[in-house]
Amino acid sequence: MLEIVANFQLNEPATAITPFGNGYINDTFKVTLQNQQEYILQRINYHIFTNVDMLQNNIHTVTSHIRKKLEEKKETDINRKVPTFLPTQDNKLYHFDGKNYWRISLFIPNSKSFEEVTPTLSYEAGKAFGEFQAMLSDLPEGALGETIPNFHNMEFRLQQFRDAVNANPVGRVEKVKDFIDEIEQRAKAMCIQEDLYREGKLKKRVNHCDTKVNNILFDEDGKVLCVIDLDTVMPGYVLSDIGDFIRTGANTGAEDDETLDNIGVNMEIFQAYTKGYMQTAGTFLTPLEIKLLPYGGRLLTYMQTVRFLTDYINGDTYYKIHHPEHNLQRTKAQFKLLQNLEARAKEMDEFMQQWL
Ligand code: ADP
Ligand code: GN1
Ligand code: MG
Secondary structure, eight states: OHHHHTTBOOSSOEEEEEEOSOOSSSEEEEEEETTSOEEEEEEEOTTTOOOHHHHHHHHHHHHHHHHHHHHHTTOSOGGGTSOOBOOBTTSOSSEEOSSOEEEEEEOOTTOBOOSSOOHHHHHHHHHHHHHHHHHHTTSOTTSSOOSSTTTTOHHHHHHHHHHHHHHOTTSOTGGGHHHHHHHHHHTGGGGHHHHHHHTTSSOOEEEOSOOOGGGEEEOTTSOEEEEOOGGGOEEEOTTHHHHHHHHHHSBSSOTTOSOGGGOOBOHHHHHHHHHHHHHHHTTTOOHHHHHHHHHHHHHHHHHHHHHHHHHHHTTSOSSOOSSTTHHHHHHHHHHHHHHHHHHTHHHHHHHHGGGO
């Protein structure tokens, strides 16, 4: 690993490299140099992000654009307000060691991320993800590629699901017939964004696409420093960045909760995120998009149900599982959350009236 680090433009050799953080996709390490300066080293998961060139180009475009915006606003301490990646000795955005792909960024000092959401954190997260999208809203079309093609495209996810059901590769279809019916009943209603896009009523925007609270770094006083984990930043339909926060943050249970009674909707978290998000994203959202925000929570929860069930039917090839029925357990828990969100839909729509 010391050899890997030596490929980057660092002014001193590294003296320590230790595992860091608890992300699920990439492997993260903290690097300390002789002069005590610290960096984050990541091994990119190229099974998921197969086009590493595009991935790193996207990240470079995004971070340079945000940096420029912060400089224009005369912000101070910019290296803590946007991730800063270092080039390799031969000026590339990542290092390939013949087997793995690596990148290095500055370690953001005195920062922390949270695993649990509170209403205050939810409000701050809403503002931060909305601001992130707002800062990127003027990137020219085509500036970013889709690092995972059709990542949050519901029609595509349903296609993958139906292919899995038809192939039934490990004979699990019979067992999940009820869930398949529930998914099909909602299929048309859950593809509104794709329909509206074709009708020219909705445009694609740059989204973060992984809006969990642990993808924001906060300072010692609980103020947001920056949004991190930029691998899935890509153009797509706008509901991703509210939808995935509602799905992950407003669930009173766990994503894979065995005890379905734990699952419910924390309305305070939903309201706080929406308030924060509207403060910053409200500058570019259209009235139609604003009206659809609560639908975004249902959509991303439905999409995750479909993705977990697809993986279960396929024999667990995508998500890491901790026991053989894990993807089915996740499916059940996400479906329960979806039903809860459906039950609160009217209440959520009423909450949006203040901006319509
Ligand atoms: P993953 O894609 O695996 O979720 P992340 O990029 O989100 O990986 O990083 C995992 C964790 O490492 C984050 O939640 C955060 O706590 C920490 N982290 C990542 N980048 C930095 C950084 N530049 N400075 C400080 N901490 C960081
Ligand atoms: C994956 O592992 P994590 O939390 O970074 C997935 C998300 C899913 C999530 C479900 C690239 O993200 O889309 O919502 O699992 N990321 C990718 O927990 O597929
Ligand atoms: Mg992360």
